[in-house]
Amino acid sequence: MAPIAVTPESSGTTTPVAAQASTLTQAGIKHHVHDGDNLAPLDASKMIVTLNTSPRDVPAMNSPEVMAQKICTDHMVTAAWDEKTGWAAPELKPYGPFSIMPSASVLHYATECFEGLKLYRGYDDKLRLFRVNRNCERMRRSCERIALPDFDAKELEKMIIALCARDGPKWLPSDRKGSFLYIRPTMISTDPALGVQRPKEALLYVIIALFPDMSKSLATPAAPPALKGDAEEKKKGTSGLKLLASTEDTIRAWPGGFGYAKLGANYGPSLVAQGEARARGFDQVLWLFGQDANVTEAGASNFFVVWRNKQTNKVELITAPLGERIILEGVTRASILELARSRLAEGKTPGSLESVEVIERKFTMADIIEAHEEGRLLEAFAAGTAFFVAPVGLIHYKNKDIEIPTGDGESGDYAKVLKGWLGGIMYGKETHEWGVVVEEVEA
């Protein structure tokens, strides 16, 4: 299933209905989502394999080059797309630089999107992906938003699995049980035409990077290893992530924009604020939106709060809703909500944990402050692939620190139990349909 780009020939027939029916970007997306009869679909079964004849050694997990996040495995998978022919045969080949024209669309107009997921070495010695189908489907939604071509999500999944099967055994060996590699599917427009227009050429690719484990240190990999002055001050006294609330000159996403999609355009513009937060000793920005200071995301992760309802005193797990499309539809987010709804419901919670009501709705900094002041704020945590489930210990908002309980000093009870369930599925302690075993290729 590959798209036909709009051409003079196709526009006449599909236009009149779309012109009346819907809003502009949605109509533009629909317009492009139809089968291209004469275009080659993305087809992982056609993969051409060229092995790396100069493979590199696997560095230690805490080596400086791993900490710098510059190390990728021996191979990558690529597939080129062209408006006239569709998808070329995918290639599994040695990891190395691309040749990109200086006029390429991706270098000027940010025609790019990506995914992030992990390959896990289970305690049962198996390699697993976690809900990889979700990442592949979300990648399609990102592509359509940034005018990149569509594809069958199942074919991307096969490409990811082929790469993991090839490089996993060496780069995530049996003696690294409980560790992971970071997988980055990406699509860019390589179209060399400099005009501002829908790309006519694109490249889909998958690389695998060695990342330090960010969930264990709680600190971000790019955060300074030692902090001084004011920054050091913030580091004291609290465990968990320290978040700096965004200000009115710093909006991550807006209704009618593209905050829901994993576009490069959502990340680059956040780096100044993120760098400033880190320079001040915080781990991430807590992204607020609107005059009411609605709480949306933390860094590039979804954000959750556990509090007691003011009226009922019952425990609630709250996260921002997806309706306005300013929030990323996180795979970890969805999994936490599903697990909480099934395993933290009345009569199902483990041990002495109180049951939880799971709520997706808007909530504000004023709500958090009120809950904090009234002693109803139990936990807060960020959740996403990169940071996994990371407890939040402090929010700095309008020159005040809101300190949030982190239970035993490392994690609150709810974050801990949710993280445990997720980790159990990822690392094969629990057999679950979300854990997708990757059959390894013999070296």
Added chain:
Amino acid sequence: MAPIAVTPESSGTTTPVAAQASTLTQAGIKHHVHDGDNLAPLDASKMIVTLNTSPRDVPAMNSPEVMAQKICTDHMVTAAWDEKTGWAAPELKPYGPFSIMPSASVLHYATECFEGLKLYRGYDDKLRLFRVNRNCERMRRSCERIALPDFDAKELEKMIIALCARDGPKWLPSDRKGSFLYIRPTMISTDPALGVQRPKEALLYVIIALFPDMSKSLATPAAPPALKGDAEEKKKGTSGLKLLASTEDTIRAWPGGFGYAKLGANYGPSLVAQGEARARGFDQVLWLFGQDANVTEAGASNFFVVWRNKQTNKVELITAPLGERIILEGVTRASILELARSRLAEGKTPGSLESVEVIERKFTMADIIEAHEEGRLLEAFAAGTAFFVAPVGLIHYKNKDIEIPTGDGESGDYAKVLKGWLGGIMYGKETHEWGVVVEEVEA
């Protein structure tokens, strides 16, 4: 003047003040704008020249490859930056592909920005740039917003001039008087670290492309050459650009975002809406903002309206203000405002033209509709480097067409006189400080 990136060592001294003083992104920008004592500044005088030994022939201006906007001149100028060393010596070298790592920041996080300006072959046979210093200064503001390194604007200007001096004589020869080349200064982050963080490596480069003349045809270069059905319908009856007003799911920029900067992140996300507009037979999207449908930009150009004031009946030239930073600070925009204030003021207008009051303020679709219905709407036009001054003949808004006068069928009187003055300066009919003559290098 090159920046020091924030390091643990530098953060302690600058943080406490910034933490109190200002909003997040502005503080983050200030934090980084200071001299780097030990870092090499961008220095055009160090340029290393390597000439192209396989130069290509210059194609005809209406050849398919020029229409496709894929042709660049024989050379480009590049300068690499590294957080630890600053700017390397610029290079003037053969135009050709870059080698970019698949993990490079620009391919994932849209750490990129650009400029657009033109090289003009004057009727006096001289090559000229137009207010190039403005583009170089704006490029600095774009870089700071997207966490790319700072530089001395004068050095970028020298790099642009060096490239124009080298390739201008061949690619914009004396027999093409009244024509132009399109110059694209660009900065990207080549940093291969995959973590979401301020780039530690970057590449500044300048390329020159052959573009068809978009202002003469009024049509966009990427617009279908022939339109059918509904699209053809829209093409009839009106001259000038046909604009499709954006809908609520399609917001180009937001206060607290980055609409004022020439970031890739402002362009890619607009392509779906732009493609849909073109498929429906319109030339560009008219970008509206907010519940009041404030009129902001047209395509990637600034937007102007000429109408009579409801109370005074005096002629006014209106364009949206820069205050909320959602609108690009166009060089053509500024030049039109300056020329209108000086040459269309009371007692200074040419011929029988009425004088004009120049106003930068918010205005809405309701204002335009009211003026249209009351016969006060005189002209509308888009203005920017790519489209120059392009009269608008139609706005499609909420299923209704607003037809706007275009004077003699091609342009209204005010657009025509402003375009004439600007063109006169660009092509050497009028000697003016805005026209910067480029001394040509002998082949």
